[in-house]
Amino acid sequence: FVKLQGEAELTGGVDPSGKTTLVGVYEVESGSYEMTVSVLKRKFDIQKGSTITWTGEPTTANLDITAVYKTEAAPIDLVEQQISGEQASTLNQFKQKIPFNTLLKMKGELLKPVITFDITTDEKNNAVSSNVTDIVDQKLSQLRTQESEMNKQVFALLLLNRFVGENPFQSGAGTSGEMLARQSVSKILSQQLNNLASDLIKGVDLNFDLESSEDYSTGNKNTRTDLNVGLSKKLLNDRLKVSVGSNFALEGEARQNESTTNIAGDVTVDYSLSRDGRYMLRAYRKNEYQVALQGQIVETGVGFIITLDYDKFREIFQKSKNNRQKEQKKNKQNQVVEFK
Known part of the structure; x- marks a missing residue:
């Protein structure tokens, strides 16, 4: 399920042969993409500034859309090789959950989009030790050169809300039995x-x-x-x-x-x-x-x-008036019943 809000100046037309053309750029202000697979439900927020560009054929529009799924996870399984041999107090810093952004990027043609994934640390990590964020960012930069490894960690965040290590059946993130x-x-x-x-x-x-x-x-x-x-x-x-x-x-x-x-x-x-x-x-x-x-x-x-509930914008101003009319009509009906 995709929901978009934005602005565009589009020019469309139909030539004598019946060919339809559409030219312009749709800029996204806000939106969301809801992914549902069986019992798994995840909501991605589409970033402001994403665009859909038409240059002629309506079905060959070019996409440049980035959607974000925010979650908190302990990075210890992600950087286990980088911090092996460290003291217990240092390892515990990586067991604390910190915010991450899982990015879904769609580029290319509308009907044949190229979908890629990425993971970034969130801006809220200012309260986290700089040593932790530096090591995590270095590991994420390394994963960007290995698409299969990046996708593995992305789907681990989406499915399990945690990273997976070399041994997927063993986790140091502290979520014990x-x-x-x-x-x-x-x-x-x-x-x-x-x-x-x-x-x-x-x-x-x-x-x-x-x-x-x-x-x-x-x-x-x-x-x-x-x-x-x-x-x-x-x-x-x-x-x-x-x-x-x-x-x-x-x-x-x-x-x-x-x-x-x-x-x-x-x-x-x-x-x-x-x-x-x-x-x-x-x-x-x-x-x-x-x-x-x-x-x-x-x-x-x-x-x-x-608190407003409406289907059309004009109903925002008509709602109270309609409610008063319904109450007046109901009161008249009650009066008629009592009179009989």
């Missing part, structure tokens, strides 16, 4: 907690999310288990919604400057300015830990939200 079991149990416990909480307090919605992970940001392995608790309550005929939530560390050492005792870390207040929920005012306070800054960040703000 114990961690897989812990993550599975965490999901089951979260579901059971939510089922129990659904009828625990009438009129109040409770939500639990138990999450287990392995953190290598300090250079040492730190197994963490966190419990996210959320509570929300609707007031004033459901016009006002108050949500309070926080994260509690159940297992693992606290990270540097991390607060673990804040009961109401996140607070959100939503007020519907209209009965249909079309216009909403939101005030929030968000408390979260930033790995890059190694500290707790508190963010507060106010937002104005407009």
